[in-house]
Amino acid sequence: MKKSWFDPRLYREGLRQLRVIGVLSLVLMTLAAVLAPVGQAIQIAADQEIAAAAGRNISIENLTLLGSHPLLLLGFPVLAPAMSLYLFHFLDRREACDFYHALPQTRGCLYRSFAAALLTWLVGVLLASTLVNMGVCALLGRYLALVYSSVPVLLFNLTAASVLVAAGTVLAMSLTGTVFTNIVSALLILFVPRIFMQAVSSFLGSAMPYVSESHLFPLLDYSWNLVSGLPLSYLLGTYRDVVYGWHGGLYTLALGAVYLVLGGLFFRRRKSEAAGQAALSRGLQLAFRLAAALTICLIPMGMIFEALVTGGGLSRLGGSWFFSLLVAYLIAAIVYFLYELISTRKLRNLARAVPGLGILAVLNLVLVLGMFGVYRYTSAQQPAAEEISYVTLPSEGNVWVSYGSGSGGQEVEDYFGARLEEVRLDSPETRQLISQRLSQTIAYYREDSGQSIREMLEGSQAWSRLVRIQAGHKTLYRYVYLTEADRQLLARELQNKAEAAAVYQDLPAEDLRETWIHSSDRLTDAAAGRVYQSLRQEAAAMDFMDWYSLVEGGNPDLENTVVGYLTLITYWQNRGLGTDLPISTQMPETFRIYMEEQKEAQRQDVAALAESLEKGSGMLTSLYAAGYEDGHFAFYGNRDFIFDPYTEEEETLEAEPVQTEQEAVDQEASTDMPDEPAERKASREAGEALAQLLAARWEAPVTGETDFLNLELTYFDDGEYYNLDFYVAVGREDIPPALQEILMLLEA
């Protein structure tokens, strides 16, 4: 019998041993993979039915794999540790450990064969349930659409996270010999390094608010490690950044592979007699003790670091600071000894553990001084303009886009922000500006001059913006304060960059696989798609600055031409991006199509309104009018009619009590009390005028060249309120005088 690297028979034995837990997991995960989309489809079908009855449209739901199969998230926190602890539990029992070590295979072969069986079950369960989920989503295509591009990245990332947890657990089991120490050391292995990185990053970040914590040391960012990053990102609301990036999955998988290799090394070196012992050796036991205590020491270390950064001497700190420090270190020492006591259950070991406190103290000192060194070095990084090669503007976070009259929406990364990340701004003006603003921002935080940042920058407004500064071989991510003038300078340079222009003017085509268009009002998705086709063409042909201003704002004259929005949702480089695209009179064809679609969508509702007003059965309860002249918002007027529509006009009159003189005086003094008969009268007059207007102008096409009116109203008929929002080709002079009077039109 030769020494073999891997034994298929032992591998099959490993699979057999995991069969119960594996099949159970598979059944549960597959059930979840079926039930989650079915449940959502039932909900969407119900919503669609309700919407259809109300004459509205609800688009199908776009779901990422995480949306359609949320239980996939259970892979790494539940399945991976459970399977690992189950399969390798023999390492904790002396007789079992002896049995496996007596088998005619090398320990390395046993480890590899069993680890392979473990990973096979894990990946198999995740993959099989995902495939089932994809199949179910395909069958339910009428109600929901699975974003297929999200499948590989999510499956890969969650599998990588599961591999890391399994590897970390197996490594911990190779190092320790009881279930308690297995679990504690697995948690230490999986989380303590990341907790340290996060704490160090946070200490440095709070000492230097101008530094982007996530970029200070690339691997310090929590998004790299999915196992610790996912829980944290859920708390911070940034899980999309973590779960949709390949980088996190790749790093996590690589770390998992390293842990697996380490686990193998320790498994081979592990003595059979270590089963039932807290750790393989005293050295390892010390390492685990130190790791547990050092985690608590992060609190006093942070206090000391903060004191060093703020300076001012010990006298400034006060007695309570020292007391808190003492208490924190006392807790750390208790944790240090408690770990020893619980894991070894021998009181005499406490005395042996005392010298390790010296190592703990040295580690504290090294870490605090290390952080202070990084602080000094980083804050001194203030490149001059000539040292800066270029500057880019990284995407700063997520936006919420809503669609379907507010009934739907999702949080996505800003489309333009994400696409502009790599555009390099390298003009001398920009480099000079960023260099100067960085120095001023650092000075603002470091020197307590008493001036506000606006005073320092001599601007009426100032806001912080993340910039990436490339200075030679160094890349700095810094938050610098910019004024409005600074922002305009950056926008002007962006305008001159072809790649930036392409981002704005070469919008992605709607393909209903990775790019979808929704309407923010009552248009169906199909209608919104037709409008978008035209918008793409006109955006491409439009003057860049005009389109840029329409999209980004900042030009009130152009903002006044916007009448509505389309919502663009797209997946680009596995990032969910989205933005609201304006419908403006500056895009004549798009505007025309948009108005036609609007008219078509509201034809029945407006006809019902006209009929209701003509017959007198309906009563307006509120009316808002916005008038557009030469394609610009020009005037507006609004009126709420305050009366109780549930009572008849006659009843109101009959119920009118006879007022005393005093009561009449009181009513006159009260501005809140409307004169209900007068309100009803105004409502009737406005309704009649509106009915007249609709009869005359409803069919007239609304174009960017004609004057038009946007009417938002609520009316009451047959015991129900109805809301409408539509456009009519009516100029100011065509509005019936009665309506003009009631609305009390004002210039915009």
Place this chain on the structure above:
Amino acid sequence: MIQVRGLTKKFEDFTALNQISCTIPHGCVYGMVGSNGAGKSTFLRLVAGVYRPDAGQVEMDGEPVFENPAVKAQIAYVPDDLFFLGGASMDRMARLYEAAYPDFNRNRYQYLTENFGLDPRKPVHNFSKGMKRQAAIVLALSAHPRYLFFDETFDGLDPVMRNLVKALICEDVLERQATAIITSHSLRELEDLCDQLALLHQGGLVLESDVQRLKTSLFKVQVAFRQDYNETLFAGIELLHYSKRGSVANLIVRGQQEETVAKISALQPVLLDVLPLTLEEVFTYQMEALGYYFDPSGYGFVEGKEGKHEEKLV
């Protein structure tokens, strides 16, 4: 052939085995006895390749055992603490053995299972202590091993089963020239089974001999003299034990019987009888010399003070 040279094993500060050396030929049943904690189980784990020696070597036919699948495939090791998969039946365990041992023989497994009267489909955890041990023996023997290592194997077995196991071991040894190492507290169990016996004490091999020679190397002498005498009279004779009641003294002597008799005869005793010792008595006196006595109530060798021991003997 098993060759053990300078074998040492430590557990932190405790030395379980210290510089053990022995040679066990093919076709030999090697019995190992010793007090609690003497290192018998540790020795078996080392020769089975479970433990890595801290020093020294264990070789089988010139090949090291540790991390050597080719050698370990020929070993069946039945420890004192048995292991079975959670909820597993004998059939399930047989599949595990099949996966691990290339020579595992299904027919032999079925034959032995039937012979022992065990239900192969019943969960092993529902078996009695003795049945569990039988199951472990059946599984181990089904792997057709060339080396059989049994740790306290007869514990919990009824006399019928003991004999059956002994017969099976003898069968393997005789038919296939297998080598067996058996540890036990019960010298009676080993007496009729082993070719060689070894005595372990505090990690050291204090005695190793074939059973026949061992029985003749120690013997009991009853002697009486007219005059008053004490232990000093027998200077030059290796006494393991001396006790005197009235004028009659009992001597446990190590050495050549004829030579010893000649020496005592020269002292002109009025009584001189040489009595044979059972194997148990041989070991009892060997251990007594090391500060242990044999507790007949079933605790085997237990540590005791010399004074107390003498009182008991007297």
